[in-house]
Amino acid sequence: MERTTLDIKVNVREAQGDCYIVELSGEIDVYTSPKVKDAIGDLIDRGVYNLVIDLEKVRYIDSTGLGVLIGGLKRVREHGGSVNLVCTNPQIRKIFDITGLVKIFGIFESEDAAMKALA
């Protein structure tokens, strides 16, 4: 039996160059967003300043999740880095649209496209 969980899974993997991919699965809210914040913060602390954050398997994100992404972007920008997002879910994309965050994040339809845009 498949179990559904109200949790978040974070999968971090190294990609080309000095870029890392952070793949998120599940729901990002006030309860789960600290786990995402820690994962992104650990990478930045290790000197990784170019990130692709893959939201394709994210079913839900709220303002605390957006806040974590904004915080990560601010930190990497201080080091000349950037954060690109992968997102094709219309409901998630809508949240970036109405908050105006489409103007500060690069949002792409695939990891490849997001990585190429970082290069």
Added chain:
Amino acid sequence: MPASDEVVDVVDLRIPCKAEWVALARLSVAAVASRLNFSIDEIEDIKLAVAEACTNAIQHAHGSPYIEIKCEAAGGGLRLSVRDYGRGTHPEHIRSRELNDERAGGLGVFLIRSLMDEVDYDVHPERGTLLVMVKRLV
């Protein structure tokens, strides 16, 4: 919404004022919205709005043991009341944000105002905060 003579079905929910219970609140309210034949997109809007209201309570209503969520379902739509019993949040602390603002703060209130048709606050330093929001069926 609703009209004064309209039958209103009421669903009450009380959750601990803790982050791990917000998912229960948003899923429960989504079930109520589903009963009213809101579209999937509208249900997602309602889920997010009630979660943002609960998150505000958790982050700002210091000392509130729980959050009360009242769903009033009628033909015209859904009225949601989210109440906490904390020391109250000054309105300046829950003000909405401006577009192009890269600060994370204020996003929750901005989202609530964007996704719901009516939003009203009653903030009291002693009695806590009551947030009432309405989503109309169109």
